[in-house]
Amino acid sequence: MKIGIIGAGSVGLLFAAKLSxxxxxxxxxxxxxxxxxxxxxxxxxDGTKVKxxxxxxxxxxxxxxxxxxxxxKQYQLEKIVGNLxxxxxxxxxxxxxxxxxxxxMNELAHHRLYVGVVEHGAxxxxxxxxxxxxxxxxxxxxxxxxxxxxLKPLLVSKLAxxxxxxxxxxxxxxxxxxxxxxxxxxxxxxxxxxxxxxxxNDYLYKLFETVFDEAxxxxxxxxxxxxxxxxxxxxxxxxxxxxSMLEDILHHRRTEVDAIVGYMLEKAKRExxxxxxxxxxxxxxKGLEEEKGELT
Amino acid sequence: MKIGIIGAGSVGLLFAAKLSxxxxxxxxxxxxxxxxxxxxxxxxxDGTKVKxxxxxxxxxxxxxxxxxxxxxKQYQLEKIVGNLxxxxxxxxxxxxxxxxxxxxMNELAHHRLYVGVVEHGAxxxxxxxxxxxxxxxxxxxxxxxxxxxxLKPLLVSKLAxxxxxxxxxxxxxxxxxxxxxxxxxxxxxxxxxxxxxxxxNDYLYKLFETVFDEAxxxxxxxxxxxxxxxxxxxxxxxxxxxxSMLEDILHHRRTEVDAIVGYMLEKAKRExxxxxxxxxxxxxxKGLEEEKGELT
Numbered sequence: 001m002k003i004g005i006i007g008a009g010s011v012g013l014l015f016a017a018k019l020s021x022x023x024x025x026x027x028x029x030x031x032x033x034x035x036x037x038x039x040x041x042x043x044x045x046d047g048t049k050v051k052x053x054x055x056x057x058x059x060x061x062x063x064x065x066x067x068x069x070x071x072x073k074q075y076q077l078e079k080i081v082g083n084l085x086x087x088x089x090x091x092x093x094x095x096x097x098x099x100x101x102x103x104x105m106n107e108l109a110h111h112r113l114y115v116g117v118v119e120h121g122a123x124x125x126x127x128x129x130x131x132x133x134x135x136x137x138x139x140x141x142x143x144x145x146x147x148x149x150x151l152k153p154l155l156v157s158k159l160a161x162x163x164x165x166x167x168x169x170x171x172x173x174x175x176x177x178x179x180x181x182x183x184x185x186x187x188x189x190x191x192x193x194x195x196x197x198x199x200x201n202d203y204l205y206k207l208f209e210t211v212f213d214e215a216x217x218x219x220x221x222x223x224x225x226x227x228x229x230x231x232x233x234x235x236x237x238x239x240x241x242x243x244s245m246l247e248d249i250l251h252h253r254r255t256e257v258d259a260i261v262g263y264m265l266e267k268a269k270r271e272x273x274x275x276x277x278x279x280x281x282x283x284x285x286k287g288l289e290e291e292k293g294e295l296t
Numbered sequence: 297m298k299i300g301i302i303g304a305g306s307v308g309l310l311f312a313a314k315l316s317x318x319x320x321x322x323x324x325x326x327x328x329x330x331x332x333x334x335x336x337x338x339x340x341x342d343g344t345k346v347k348x349x350x351x352x353x354x355x356x357x358x359x360x361x362x363x364x365x366x367x368x369k370q371y372q373l374e375k376i377v378g379n380l381x382x383x384x385x386x387x388x389x390x391x392x393x394x395x396x397x398x399x400x401m402n403e404l405a406h407h408r409l410y411v412g413v414v415e416h417g418a419x420x421x422x423x424x425x426x427x428x429x430x431x432x433x434x435x436x437x438x439x440x441x442x443x444x445x446x447l448k449p450l451l452v453s454k455l456a457x458x459x460x461x462x463x464x465x466x467x468x469x470x471x472x473x474x475x476x477x478x479x480x481x482x483x484x485x486x487x488x489x490x491x492x493x494x495x496x497n498d499y500l501y502k503l504f505e506t507v508f509d510e511a512x513x514x515x516x517x518x519x520x521x522x523x524x525x526x527x528x529x530x531x532x533x534x535x536x537x538x539x540s541m542l543e544d545i546l547h548h549r550r551t552e553v554d555a556i557v558g559y560m561l562e563k564a565k566r567e568x569x570x571x572x573x574x575x576x577x578x579x580x581x582k583g584l585e586e587e588k589g590e591l592t
Binding site for chain 1: 486487489493497498499500502503506570572573575576577579580582583584586587
């Protein structure tokens with residue numbers, strides 16, 4: 001079974017490095033330059049060249065594999081969705097943060113669609129070198145159907161250090177991840193603290209809880225205690241980590257605020273739910289992106 | 297006519313330096329050390345020793361002058377109010393930011409009370425040296441009476457470079473200053489931008505307007521356009537300035553967030569008015585104070 005991975009950022013490179021040990025993998029890059037670098041050098045994982053049976057990089061947009069794993073950021077998704085619309089029916093797995101990619105997926109109903117949540121840490125060193133900075137797992141769930149059999153090759157693959165597990169409820173799975181992201185990412189980016197800073201500082205903790213409550217209500221979930229405990233536990237476990245949004249702000253890169261907070265603002269608007277702290281945070285992060293963190 | 301100035305921070309030092317040219321001035325300091333330094337060295341204004349007819353510094357708490365000008369920060373006010381309760385009736389002028397000092401003033405009804413707004417820039421270099429960084433004026437207004445005659449010596453004094461003017465409506469005067477402070481100070485401190493940054497960055501401008509609207513409604517003022525234009529104009533005129541709250545955050549000092557935002561939260565609560573952006577900003581600045589601006 002062949003796997004195509006679309007997007008060669010940190011997650012795409014990590015998945016290509018890990019999966020190409022067991023499957024023939026094509027990694028689709030945005031640029032010819034990156035494809036050439038990957039084909040010339042192979043993928044480096046934690047400084048060592050990956051020994052893969054069959055690995056190829058390509059900047060083409062015609063996908064030929066049985067499974068496509070889409071790893072691009074939400075704001076690069078539009079073009080990829082266009083390509084996938086013209087592609088024959090197959091298994092397509094979306095690994096984006098947030099939930100705003102869900103609306104795109106309605107245009108792709110001819111595919112067998114899955115969504116996933118990546119709980120690995122990955123750091124892109126350069127165009128063909130990635131570091132696996134946090135060992136975790138990947139959760140996958142069927143989107144609007146109940147058939148997990150297309151994922152069997154991934155679920156049963158004996159990639160002990162790179163496991164996949166199946167979740168029954170895609171909405172619960174993405175909501176948990178979204179709540180974690182929305183509670184931790186923007187606040188840590190705004191206050192320039194590591195994740196644990198939100199638990200150690202009484203006032204930031206208050207904002208952390210306020211953000212959780214607004215998002216929880218807007219997502220129309222039940223069982224506040226279950227989700228709050230989940231978010232809190234992740235924040236504790238990752239207390240020494242710098243969140244991806246803070247990394248983006250510190251490196252003057254575009255953040256995923258639209259996919260995470262922007263999505264929630266739109267959802268809350270549709271539900272007629274007031275989310276003033278999320279609205280403040282949205283403008284705050286957009287403002288920081290524009291400011292590039294410097295005194296004007 | 298003798299003037300006592302209570303508090304020898306930047307505003308207290310500036311007023312002592314300027315007023316001691318025309319009046320006998322006693323400057324009340326918190327510490328004996330500062331009083332001794334001032335008595336030994338005199339006051340330095342912009343690097344030059346002030347030539348004053350009669351100047352004396354004291355760390356005593358028995359005030360003997362005809363006019364007392366209170367320049368301490370709001371959070372140092374409680375002790376001074378205690379002293380003033382035991383003082384015989386006289387003219388007392390309060391120059392604090394915000395409005396939370398207004399509630400203290402009800403305990404001092406035996407005095408002839410005035411409130412003021414300082415539109416000078418002042419920077420304390422050391423315990424006896426102050427720089428007059430921005431030439432402006434001081435507005436004074438009677439609190440719960442209409443008698444400006446006790447202020448005549450100040451209003452007619454020919455301190456051309458240090459003018460006082462009288463305002464009829466103390467609530468409008470303090471509201472204007474409070475709106476300026478609440479719109480500019482916390483946002484510039486949070487985003488670490490100069491005042492003009494709030495006008496140049498579309499997203500920060502949105503937050504600037506949100507904060508204004510919440511505060512304007514909570515203050516129960518009329519004529520939004522009049523106050524909005526005032527705040528906007530001050531922000532334009534001071535666009536190159538670093539706000540005092542940002543200075544405090546950058547120097548890891550306690551800010552005036554309680555007097556400015558905290559006051560407004562309490563007022564809004566009494567009025568049953570929702571002020572979620574102000575609530576967010578309050579916790580944000582308290583959080584930054586605790587964080588001391590560093591990654592945890």
